[in-house]
Amino acid sequence: MMMTRRSFILSAIASSLLASSLTGCSQSNSVKTLTPVEIDTHTTCDLDGMLLADYAGPKAQIFYTGNDTPTFFCDTVELFHTLLAPEQVKAIAAVYVQDMGKADWEQPRNNWFDAKTGFYVLGSKRHGSMGPTIASFAQETDAKKFAAEWGGKLLRYAEIKADMVDLSGGALHDTRM
Template identity: 25%
Template sequence: MLKKLLISLAIIGLLFTTASAAENKMFQTVNPKDATLVKTDSSKEFCNVCGMHLTKFYKTSHVSTFKNGNKEQYCSIHCQAKIHNHHKDKIKSIEVVDTNSLKLINAKDAYYVVGSSKKGTMSAISKYAFLNENEAKTFQKKFGGKIHTFDEALEIAKNSMKKDNTKVDKNRIKMAKKGKKIYAAMCKQDVYPEFNSVGESKKYIIDNNLCKPLKPKMQQAVAIFLYDPVLAANKDKMIKVPNDAKCPVCGMFVSKYPKWVAQIDVKEKHTHYFDGVKDMMKFYFNPEKFEHNHSKNDISKMLVTDYYTLNAIDAKNAFYVIGSNIYGPMGEELIPFKNKKEANSFSKSHFGKKILKFEEIKEELLY
C-alpha cells in the first residue's frame, strides 16, 4: 500500500514539474529578478488569497497597503476584489503592476485593458494595467479588449466573481484530491486547523514545517486541500442539503457550511437540516422551543458529518469531541467522528475536554 502511494506521489510530482515548465511560458510570468515583491514574511512569494506564485502571475499582480501599515500582495484583481469586498474600509492604497515597465503604480492612475486575447488570472476575462494611456491603446490594438479605469475594472471583477469562483473551484478539485494524498503521506496528521484562504493555509504549512520538503505545486495542492477539504470529499457520501434550507434553530442557510451539516428525518419524509451538531441536539431535545412539535419517536434518521472524511454517518453511532479549539459556524461545537480512535486523535491535537457517545450528550451541555 505504501509503495503504491509513493509511486503515485512520484507521478504527481512529475506532473507538477511538467505543469510548472508550461507556466513559465505564460504571458503573466516574469523573471524573479524583475518582480517587486513587497511582503517580508513567509508568504512573500505567493498570493495572500489563492496562494498562487506571484512571479508566475506577476503582470496582473496587485498590492494593498492597509491603514495599519501591513501590506499584502495578490496575483490578480480577482483576488484584490475579494479583499476589497470584506476589508474596503481598512485599505489605505492599492497598487498594480504596469504591464510594460513591471513597476508598481497607483491603481487609481492606471488604464486597464479588459477582455484582451491574453489569458486572465483567476478569471476568464483578462485585465492588464498600464500607466500610460497610449501604451494601453497600443496593447488594445494588438490584443483587443476595452480600456477602463481601476474602479470600473474592479467592478467588472466583482460582477464576474461568482462565475469565476465556480470555474476556479472546478479546477481545484483535482488539486485538492492530490493534496489529500500528499498530506496523508508527507505531512503531520495531528494538525487539521481551519483557514480563511488558500494563502493563509499555505503560510501555516510553511511556518509550522507541517510537511516534508514539497515542490511548489505539491505544496499548493496541500494548501488547497487544507483550506477546503470539501473539494476532495466524495460528494455522494456527504449530506445533500437544498440551497434554500435554513437551520430551524439559528436561521442560517445550511448549505454554506457543508463541513458541519447535520440532519434529522422525521416520519412522512420531512427533513430538518442544521449547521452543526449543537443546533441539531438543541432541536432534538426541545423541538417545541423552535416551533415544532415532533417527538423523539417521530424521528426516523439522524445524520452528522464526520470531521475528517466529511461523509454522512449515523448520529447515534458517532463519537463527539467537546471543548476543542476548533469552532463551527455557531462557535463551540460537538465535533463528530465515525470511531473513537479518530476522536481521540483529534481531541489530543485540539485540546478537547471530553469525548461523548450520543446518549451521553445532555441538553445543559449545549448552552
Template identity: 35%
Template structure:
C-alpha cells in the same frame, strides 16, 4: 358423509387459504412500506440556498459538521448549520421523543471547512468531541466521528472530551462556551 358437508368443508378450506394468502400479502406490503420509508429518510445533499432549521442561516456558509434529522409530526428532512444547532433541537423536551433518524458528518473523512455530503453517518451511533478549538457555525460545535479511535485522535490534536449521543444534554450544550480549549501561545526563545 353427505355431499353438502364435503362441499362446505372444501369452501372453508379455500376461504382459509385465501385469508392466509391475503394476510401474508398485507404483512409483506407493510414490510415493504417500512423499507421504502426508511430508504426515503436518509441524509440528502445540502443545497447552497438551504437554511438552518434552528437559526435560518445559510448552511453552506459555515465550516464544521452539519446535521440532518427526521422527526415525527414534521414532514421532510430538517437540516442544521451545525451539530450544536441539531442537538439544541433534539434535546428540547418537545422534540426528543419524536426523533426518527439523525445524521452528522464523519469529520475523520471530510475537510472541516467544507464537509462532503457523502460522509453522513448515523448520529445515534457517532462519537462527539466537545471542548475542542475548531469553529463551527456561530462558534463552538460538536465534532462528530464514526469511531471512538477517530474521536480520540481528534482530542489528542485539538483538545476536548468524547461523548456519545445519549450523553448530550441541554446543560452540556449551554456549557460549551466554557469548555472551549484555549489556544496555547507559541513558545519564544530568548
C-alpha cells in the same frame, strides 16, 4: 347452493376489504430506508435560516417520522439542543451528522452517518457556525486524534446531555451577522 345477488355483493366487498387490509399490513411493516440528503449552496438551517454551505464545522439533519425530507441544522449544537429539548415531541425516523474524520472542516460535504453510532468531541478549540461546537466522528480513533490536537472531551451520543448544548453563544462568534 345458489348465491343471491346480495350475498355475492357482500362477499365481494368483504373480499376486497380483506385484501386491502392485508396489503396495508404488509406496507406498514416494511421499513423505508431514509438516506441522508447532501447540502448545496441553497440549503438552509431550519432553525435560523443560515446557509449551511457558508459555515465551517459539522452539519446535521433529522428525518421526522412521516417526512421524506430532512430538517437541516448548521451545527451539531443546534441538533442536540433540538433533540434534548423537553418540548421535543415529534417522532424521529433518522438522525445524521457529518464524519469530521473525513469531511473538510472549513467546507464539509458528504460523509453522513447515523448520529446514534457516533463519537463526539465536546469543548474543542474548533468552532462551527454557532461558535463552540460538538465535533462528530464515525470512528473513535478519529475522535481521539481530533481531541488530542484540538482539546475537548470524547463522548458517545447518549452521553450528551441538555446542559452541554448552549445556543446562547452563537451570535457572539459569528462575524457575518
